[in-house]
Amino acid sequence: MSKNMLEIRDLHVSVEDKEILKGVNLVIPKGEIHAIMGRNGSGKSTLSYVMAGKSGYEITKGEIILDGVNILDMEPNERASAGLFLAFQYPIEIPGVATMTFLKAAMNAQRKARGEEELSTPDFMREVKQAAKMLEIDNKMLKRALNVGFSGGEKKRAEILQMALLKPKMCVFDETDSGLDIDALRIVSQGVNALRDANRSMLVITHYQRLLNYIIPDVVHVFSNGKIVKSGDKSLALELEEKGYAQYDESAA
Amino acid sequence: MYQALLDADAISIAKNFRSVGLPTRRNESYHYSDLKMLLDNIGQIATTATSTGEFAFNIANSFQLQIVNGEVQILGDKPPSGVVISTSNGGMSEPNKDIIAQLNSALTKETLHIDVSENLETIIQVDRCFEGKAALHNDGVEIYIANNSSATIVEVFDGSSEEHLSNSASKLILGKNAKATHIMVDISSKKTRHLQTVQYEIEQGANLHSLIIHAGSSLARTQLFANFNGENAHADFAGLMLVDADRHSDITIDVAHKVPNTTSTENFKSVVRNQAKAIFQGKILVAKDAQKTDAAMMHQGLMLSDDAQILVKPELEIYADDVICGHGATCGELDENNLFYLMSRGIEREQAKAMLVRAFLAEIFDPITNEDLYDILAGIADDWLKE
Numbered sequence: 038m039s040k041n042m043l044e045i046r047d048l049h050v051s052v053e054d055k056e057i058l059k060g061v062n063l064v065i066p067k068g069e070i071h072a073i074m075g076r077n078g079s080g081k082s083t084l085s086y087v088m089a090g091k092s093g094y095e096i097t098k099g100e101i102i103l104d105g106v107n108i109l110d111m112e113p114n115e116r117a118s119a120g121l122f123l124a125f126q127y128p129i130e131i132p133g134v135a136t137m138t139f140l141k142a143a144m145n146a147q148r149k150a151r152g153e154e155e156l157s158t159p160d161f162m163r164e165v166k167q168a169a170k171m172l173e174i175d176n177k178m179l180k181r182a183l184n185v186g187f188s189g190g191e192k193k194r195a196e197i198l199q200m201a202l203l204k205p206k207m208c209v210f211d212e213t214d215s216g217l218d219i220d221a222l223r224i225v226s227q228g229v230n231a232l233r234d235a236n237r238s239m240l241v242i243t244h245y246q247r248l249l250n251y252i253i254p255d256v257v258h259v260f261s262n263g264k265i266v267k268s269g270d271k272s273l274a275l276e277l278e279e280k281g282y283a284q285y286d287e288s289a290a
Numbered sequence: 291m292y293q294a295l296l297d298a299d300a301i302s303i304a305k306n307f308r309s310v311g312l313p314t315r316r317n318e319s320y321h322y323s324d325l326k327m328l329l330d331n332i333g334q335i336a337t338t339a340t341s342t343g344e345f346a347f348n349i350a351n352s353f354q355l356q357i358v359n360g361e362v363q364i365l366g367d368k369p370p371s372g373v374v375i376s377t378s379n380g381g382m383s384e385p386n387k388d389i390i391a392q393l394n395s396a397l398t399k400e401t402l403h404i405d406v407s408e409n410l411e412t413i414i415q416v417d418r419c420f421e422g423k424a425a426l427h428n429d430g431v432e433i434y435i436a437n438n439s440s441a442t443i444v445e446v447f448d449g450s451s452e453e454h455l456s457n458s459a460s461k462l463i464l465g466k467n468a469k470a471t472h473i474m475v476d477i478s479s480k481k482t483r484h485l486q487t488v489q490y491e492i493e494q495g496a497n498l499h500s501l502i503i504h505a506g507s508s509l510a511r512t513q514l515f516a517n518f519n520g521e522n523a524h525a526d527f528a529g530l531m532l533v534d535a536d537r538h539s540d541i542t543i544d545v546a547h548k549v550p551n552t553t554s555t556e557n558f559k560s561v562v563r564n565q566a567k568a569i570f571q572g573k574i575l576v577a578k579d580a581q582k583t584d585a586a587m588m589h590q591g592l593m594l595s596d597d598a599q600i601l602v603k604p605e606l607e608i609y610a611d612d613v614i615c616g617h618g619a620t621c622g623e624l625d626e627n628n629l630f631y632l633m634s635r636g637i638e639r640e641q642a643k644a645m646l647v648r649a650f651l652a653e654i655f656d657p658i659t660n661e662d663l664y665d666i667l668a669g670i671a672d673d674w675l676k677e
Contacts (some may be wrong), residue, residue: 114642
């Protein structure tokens with residue numbers, strides 16, 4: 038067993054011949070929370086999409102190892118079943134797909150992929166109720182179509198609900214704080230913190246330090262121009278908040 | 291067919307048929323469904339066949355009837371209170387002047403009549419079965435919903451796996467303030483060629499929900515003619531074409547708002563894959579005096595392969611000056627972002643696709659409140675997706 042949950046080695050990614058990620062190296066040991074901070078357009082979201090397996094990105098070099106397994110050749114659903122979860126910056130609204138139907142399909146698909154039995158409906162309902170209560174999600178929301186008519190905060194809470202139900206070992210949060218007011222931020226952070234575990238790692242992508250007051254990282258990485266340019270402890274986030282990203286733009290240039 | 295018409299004593303139609311023949315693309319309403327090209331083998335008139343004794347759908351609290359190879363079979367059940375079932379010799383009275391409707395009327399041996407004079411809870415189901423060897427089938431059903439009465443009628447087209455040609459007709463007359471849900475489902479074998487003519491007469495204050503589903507037949511064409519004859523009436527016309535392989539599906543509808551203050555919606559969807567072809571043609575006529583008409587037409591297509599085709603044509607003919615009349619069409623593929631989102635949660639690509647197609651179809655199935663019926667119809671779509 039690897040002691041590292043995630044290892045990204047010299048990852049280069051292009052979109053339409055333009056290089057976006059220029060040699061990302063990142064190691065997250067089991068049980069740790071890391072944060073990636075960087076300004077808009079630095080390639081942070083690309084990194085999260087490439088990890089989750091979105092099409093349209095050309096990986097020209099490098100590897101992504103999840104708990105000892107290279108996941109780059111896997112379909113997005115296989116990566117999910119292997120334990121990766123991406124909380125989207127903009128969760129997708131899908132009219133016509135009931136939230137509960139979706140949750141059950143996702144949970145059972147992952148169980149099936151791992152060779153486990155399907156959940157019974159009562160067990161499924163119980164799990165959803167418990168997780169929903171923790172995240173202050175009411176039943177009405179669960180009865181709607183997936184993310185349709187949800188406010189920004191509700192969408193983010195729904196993402197954390199999915200995470201709580203799917204119990205991934207590696208969680209990636211892409212700008213989860215964007216569009217959240219203080220109350221929603223607190224609820225979402227509580228949900229995330231409740232899932233902290235020695236066998237679960239997290240990567241929090243953000244460009245504000247604010248979220249890191251609620252979800253305390255073990256390591257903070259500064260992302261600029263397609264790679265990590267500096268790593269440090271949580272005080273690095275405070276320093277960034279104070280001095281801005283400009284110093285790193287120069288060092289990267 | 292000519293000889294069959296002579297045998298049926300339909301001399302003038304026989305003459306007309308001999309000189310004009312089947313409709314071709316020169317005929318506007320058959321522009322994309324040239325029957326002369328598409329129907330290469332018409333076959334002999336179907337002979338009597340016995341019922342298999344089984345119904346295509348089994349809905350709780352339903353009254354079921356069968357027409358097998360054009361002959362009405364009363365299978366013993368007594369009709370519910372407020373329903374009178376009868377038959378008459380020959381085809382539909384006053385058929386539409388369309389040649390296919392004329393041929394149906396001339397060649398149909400027996401017409402089934404369903405008269406409803408209450409608010410009916412029981413669903414009436416009519417199965418039309420095309421049994422035995424490949425043949426030409428003609429049948430007709432006339433439904434009358436009396437003033438202030440209501441009913442749900444389900445017609446199913448099904449049969450043996452042969453190269454049948456079925457030419458079916460349905461007429462539904464809605465009396466004053468009558469209400470009807472009329473659902474027509476073609477699940478005929480994929481060798482069958484299926485033609486249907488539907489005629490609606492909608493009187494004052496009446497309310498109609500019509501739904502056509504094509505999920506069988508190598509060639510399926512439903513033509514629908516609706517007349518608003520009384521004010522304050524409303525109709526929702528809906529349809530779904532599920533088409534794969536090299537099959538051909540066509541829904542052509544012609545709605546005439548003849549009097550003031552009537553409203554209609556048209557909500558049609560098609561899902562195509564392989565080299566399949568789906569066609570929707572919608573005509574709305576608003577007569578000179580039909581002020582305050584509100585009619586909206588929509589067709590949405592979903593392409594699951596690059597080789598499939600969806601052809602859509604609206605036609606508005608408006609003679610009144612104070613009306614709202616709109617038409618729209620969309621056509622697209624499944625959204626990759628939606629697919630990625632579902633897959634990122636562990637759902638396999640094929641299942642994710644099926645979920646999105648079902649989501650696309652929700653508008654068609656959601657208005658169906660009877661749970662059995664909803665499950666059956668949604669199940670037809672699910673099965674089609676799994677094939």
